Amino acid sequence: MADIIIKNAYVLTMDPDKGDIESGVVVIEDGIITEVGSSTESTAEKIIDAREGVVMPGLVNTHCHAGMTLFRGYADDMPLKEWLEDHIWPAEAQAGDEDIYGGTLVACLEMIRSGTTAFADMYIHMDMVAQAVEESGMRAALSYGMLDFGDTEKADAELKKGTEFVREWNGKADGRITTMYGPHAPNTCSRDFLIRVKEQAVRDNAGIHIHVLETEAELDHMKENFGMCSIHFLKDIDFWGPDVLAAHCVWLSDGDIRILAEHKVNISHNVISNMKLASGIAPVAKLLSAGANVTLGTDGCASNNNLDMFEEMKTAALLQKVSTMDPTVLPASQVLEMATVNGAKALSINSGMLKEGYNADIIIVDMKQPHLSPAYDIASHMVYAANGKDVKTTIVNGKILMEDHEITCLDEQSILERMKRISKNLVSRINS
Ligand SMILES: CSC[C@H]1O[C@@H](n2cnc3c(O)ncnc32)[C@H](O)[C@@H]1O
Numbered sequence: 001m002a003d004i005i006i007k008n009a010y011v012l013t014m015d016p017d018k019g020d021i022e023s024g025v026v027v028i029e030d031g032i033i034t035e036v037g038s039s040t041e042s043t044a045e046k047i048i049d050a051r052e053g054v055v056m057p058g059l060v061n062t063h064c065h066a067g068m069t070l071f072r073g074y075a076d077d078m079p080l081k082e083w084l085e086d087h088i089w090p091a092e093a094q095a096g097d098e099d100i101y102g103g104t105l106v107a108c109l110e111m112i113r114s115g116t117t118a119f120a121d122m123y124i125h126m127d128m129v130a131q132a133v134e135e136s137g138m139r140a141a142l143s144y145g146m147l148d149f150g151d152t153e154k155a156d157a158e159l160k161k162g163t164e165f166v167r168e169w170n171g172k173a174d175g176r177i178t179t180m181y182g183p184h185a186p187n188t189c190s191r192d193f194l195i196r197v198k199e200q201a202v203r204d205n206a207g208i209h210i211h212v213l214e215t216e217a218e219l220d221h222m223k224e225n226f227g228m229c230s231i232h233f234l235k236d237i238d239f240w241g242p243d244v245l246a247a248h249c250v251w252l253s254d255g256d257i258r259i260l261a262e263h264k265v266n267i268s269h270n271v272i273s274n275m276k277l278a279s280g281i282a283p284v285a286k287l288l289s290a291g292a293n294v295t296l297g298t299d300g301c302a303s304n305n306n307l308d309m310f311e312e313m314k315t316a317a318l319l320q321k322v323s324t325m326d327p328t329v330l331p332a333s334q335v336l337e338m339a340t341v342n343g344a345k346a347l348s349i350n351s352g353m354l355k356e357g358y359n360a361d362i363i364i365v366d367m368k369q370p371h372l373s374p375a376y377d378i379a380s381h382m383v384y385a386a387n388g389k390d391v392k393t394t395i396v397n398g399k400i401l402m403e404d405h406e407i408t409c410l411d412e413q414s415i416l417e418r419m420k421r422i423s424k425n426l427v428s429r430i431n432s
């Protein structure tokens with residue numbers, strides 16, 4: 001007998017071999033999708049009637065700092081350097097284990113509610129982040145964010161912490177947690193440190209998550225100090241490869257785009273954060289044309305200021321169209337691919353499609369709503385008309401984390417109460 005059968009659904013499989021199914025079923029057993037389309041199986045522990053709903057793969061958020069829900073609305077309307085150096089970093093220095101744990105739980109609630117089933121995170125107090133992810137039921141690729149600023153003692157300590165985290169948590173939570181190395185950026189990590197991180201990641205067979213060319217200031221810094229941009233600098237030290245997840249990638253030349261595509265680097269496009277911090281417009285249409293694996297991420301809550309991947313999809317499509325003055329770029333189907341199939345590939349997880357043998361990371365979107373009516377083209381609605389609040393059911397690894405808008409995996413009220421308490425205490429510590 002199956003664990004879950006979802007029936008009577010419009011199934012947006014994202015599987016190119018199968019396409020969409022008007023009224024089909026998805027069967028789940030032991031956390032894995034065992035059938036999609038039609039099924040001979042009619043009994044299951046749980047049957048979900050998804051009539052008037054769209055069943056699709058959960059969205060994959062490829063760049064996040066989940067604990068930063070703590071700083072949602074804390075420092076707005078300024079450029080990255082000032083935002084980080086004068087506000088966020090001093091505030092993070094005051095945050096402790098309890099704060100990051102509480103902030104990450106809020107992020108998990110927000111992501112589950114808005115249809116994200118997996119995310120890549122780079123942050124601090126990572127044992128607490130991993131504990132929160134384990135409890136939430138979500139899937140995540142976690143990395144401890146390391147900065148050395150050229151200080152060799154700090155570099156040693158940071159790499160030790162990063163390595164311990166990678167080794168301790170990889171494969172934990174029934175395989176839902178995987179780990180990566182997280183050197184912060186080429187302008188906050190020294191050349192030697194980045195070389196050591198790459199060597200360590202290769203030894204541990206782990207991926208690397210890094211911010212790259214987010215701002216023009218980074219480009220200027222790299223040119224002044226190394227005579228080349230971050231993309232060429234990282235190429236020079238043999239850093240690039242399909243194991244790397246590069247967030248932002250805004251300030252790219254055509255040559256940089258070729259390097260990223262040739263080395264099969266995964267790129268996380270963080271359009272809303274880039275717009276809010278006025279960092280610039282990433283050349284996403286060109287990256288996709290060059291064959292790069294472009295995915296979507298929200299970045300942290302302090303530069304977005306939410307974790308809704310539906311907003312990210314729509315904004316990514318619209319900004320590329322208007323900035324290239326070409327309405328044909330980033331059509332809805334391609335944006336959906338970025339948020340599902342491409343994201344799963346970047347995190348090396350067997351998710352992102354509804355297909356036999358894939359992880360049962362699935363969401364159901366409620367279509368019985370004025371803003372989704374009529375429904376000629378489901379992909380169009382998912383990108384241009386829907387939002388995170390339309391997600392009514394979220395399943396990860398075959399476990400229901402939200403059903404009919406009701407969170408089933410976490411105690412939502414107590415998490416929100418905890419956030420009130422910890423944020424108040426944190427701000428009073430920062431201001432004292
Ligand atoms: C050391 S953990 C990660 C580190 O990154 C900071 N951060 C958050 N958003 C951004 C961004 O857009 N660019 C660069 N760094 C960012 C976060 O506050 C943590 O300190």
Ligand SMILES: [Zn+2]
Pocket residue numbers: 063064065211247299300
């Ligand atoms: Zn970031």
